[in-house]
Amino acid sequence: MQYSLDMRPVIINIILFFTVVTCYAQVDTSPSFDFNRKYSVPELKKDLAILKDSLEIIHPALYRYINKASFDQAFKNADKFIDRPLTQTAFYTIVAPLVSKVGDIHTTIELPEESHSYLATESKLFPFDVRIVDKKVYIASNNSADSSIRAGSRILKINNQPVDEVLRKMQSCFSDEGANETLKLKRVEQRFAFQYHLNYGYSKAFKVEYTFNNKPSQTKTVRAEPFSVIKTRRGENQQKFPHLKSLFPQAPYLALSIDAPKNIAILTIKWFQNDVLREANEQFRPFIDSAFAEIKERKINNLIIDIRNNGGGESENASYLYAYLTNKPFRFLYAMEANQKTYDEDRERGVKYTFVKNTGKYHTSDSTTPYQQFFGLGYQSYKPNSFSGKLYVLIDGLTTSAAPQFASLVKQNRRGILIGENAPGSLSGGSGRGYSYFLLPNSGLLTMISRYRLYLVSPAQKTKDRCVTPDYRPAKSFNDLLGGVIKTLNLL
Numbered sequence: 001m002q003y004s005l006d007m008r009p010v011i012i013n014i015i016l017f018f019t020v021v022t023c024y025a026q027v028d029t030s031p032s033f034d035f036n037r038k039y040s041v042p043e044l045k046k047d048l049a050i051l052k053d054s055l056e057i058i059h060p061a062l063y064r065y066i067n068k069a070s071f072d073q074a075f076k077n078a079d080k081f082i083d084r085p086l087t088q089t090a091f092y093t094i095v096a097p098l099v100s101k102v103g104d105i106h107t108t109i110e111l112p113e114e115s116h117s118y119l120a121t122e123s124k125l126f127p128f129d130v131r132i133v134d135k136k137v138y139i140a141s142n143n144s145a146d147s148s149i150r151a152g153s154r155i156l157k158i159n160n161q162p163v164d165e166v167l168r169k170m171q172s173c174f175s176d177e178g179a180n181e182t183l184k185l186k187r188v189e190q191r192f193a194f195q196y197h198l199n200y201g202y203s204k205a206f207k208v209e210y211t212f213n214n215k216p217s218q219t220k221t222v223r224a225e226p227f228s229v230i231k232t233r234r235g236e237n238q239q240k241f242p243h244l245k246s247l248f249p250q251a252p253y254l255a256l257s258i259d260a261p262k263n264i265a266i267l268t269i270k271w272f273q274n275d276v277l278r279e280a281n282e283q284f285r286p287f288i289d290s291a292f293a294e295i296k297e298r299k300i301n302n303l304i305i306d307i308r309n310n311g312g313g314e315s316e317n318a319s320y321l322y323a324y325l326t327n328k329p330f331r332f333l334y335a336m337e338a339n340q341k342t343y344d345e346d347r348e349r350g351v352k353y354t355f356v357k358n359t360g361k362y363h364t365s366d367s368t369t370p371y372q373q374f375f376g377l378g379y380q381s382y383k384p385n386s387f388s389g390k391l392y393v394l395i396d397g398l399t400t401s402a403a404p405q406f407a408s409l410v411k412q413n414r415r416g417i418l419i420g421e422n423a424p425g426s427l428s429g430g431s432g433r434g435y436s437y438f439l440l441p442n443s444g445l446l447t448m449i450s451r452y453r454l455y456l457v458s459p460a461q462k463t464k465d466r467c468v469t470p471d472y473r474p475a476k477s478f479n480d481l482l483g484g485v486i487k488t489l490n491l492l
Helices: 008-025 043-060 066-081 090-099 113-121 164-171 182-200 227-240 272-278 284-295 314-321 340-348 402-412 478-483
Strands: 109-111 128-133 135-141 154-158 204-213 220-225 254-259 264-269 304-308 337-338 354-356 360-365 392-394 417-420 423-426 431-439 446-455
Touching: 043 066, 043 090, 043 340, 043 431, 043 446, 066 090, 090 109, 090 182, 113 182, 128 182, 128 478, 135 227, 135 478, 154 164, 164 182, 182 423, 254 284, 264 284, 284 337, 314 402, 337 340, 337 354, 340 360, 392 402, 402 417, 402 423
Parallel strands: 264 304, 304 392, 392 417
Antiparallel strands: 109 446, 128 135, 135 154, 154 204, 204 220, 254 264, 337 360, 337 446, 354 360, 431 446
8 A cells, every 4th residue: 555645735636626527538448447347345345444444544633523433333334334246336335425424625535537537438427417505406507408407497306316315325425524514515516427326326317306496396307418418518508607607616717806996806716726827827926916916006995805616725825815914923823733654754854743642643833844734833924015904705615625724814813704605624724734645455446544634723722623614604596606696795
């Protein structure tokens, strides 16, 4: 088994973004690859044991959201389900809910790229894109051959299964922060057709019960479609509803717009990740410098920072942004916590740790270490020409990784108002920065485990462990999503 200490948060995005988007565009699948291969009971039980051992050895806060007894029992129950040979996808539906119980968005398990490629090129899928509002599932793009089913129709059942039961099953396969569910629901939106196949198997057709504008329900049967057909029809439908936002960040990732008559600037940031920005010929720090220079020159007093659908990235960039919003030095990170394995490796590199007896973990607040994954330990400098006006930050269930860290800074320091829905990050700090990622030896499932717990507040501070929550939650509807409406409760 190979472990890697990678200091870039981009790894989570490789798993949740690259394999979902890029590999779906691939057309080649290895001739020797057998998507329907079944693995023996001993093989799968060995993978299950390796997964459990790896989580216990590597993860820095395994029992933060689930106690050890419940964790052990969940794995025992899973072991009982492995009573016959299973396909990779069937095994995935058993182990993915186990990983999600850890409550860490940076600890995940996925099908490998070749399996995603197979689904995208060799199989047929559920032919609707969906959006979820208040746990109600709406058709956002009808990619089926039956054009009479309108966008905005609410799905009630699929193949006689109530859609709320379908949602619960799909959600269980994804990780979120603690007991939060917003990221899970967004992941279901992003992968609905693929996830339906993984959880319910291949279906040639789908019996869909739906309603439109609360009228009496209708039931129609639509055939499964190849992903290539789905993509084509999706593109055609996007022209009908151009304001419906994509489920994935789209370039340009950095943008500034100013409404001079209303004295409002909107700063949109979809990534803090330098690698992704460079590929789009964008640079984070020069852009931020230029944006705030323009905001100052034009004497703007109201600033909206939109970090919805932000895939995360370098914490340095989140800190750099906040440095333009304060007039005093600030703390970004108070401490990091590691398990024995990570501690042993870091100690050889000269990182200074303190053993915490009551937790059995190792803490470091060593701001002298040169390694990037320890960025933020110690006070950060502010920008002398920082913005002092009113600040509003838009967040949602896809505000991930470094993005909720930025939102936490705003909330902890009472610098501005958060608007939207729960962001999948802990207000006091989640886990990440370094990762172990590997393939389970038999089933080939791609696994990633966080190595560090991050403290955005002092470890000695007694705070309720909760996700980053908005100060205001504007009511929303599917029609708002369709029209690209941003509601800010008339705060400006």
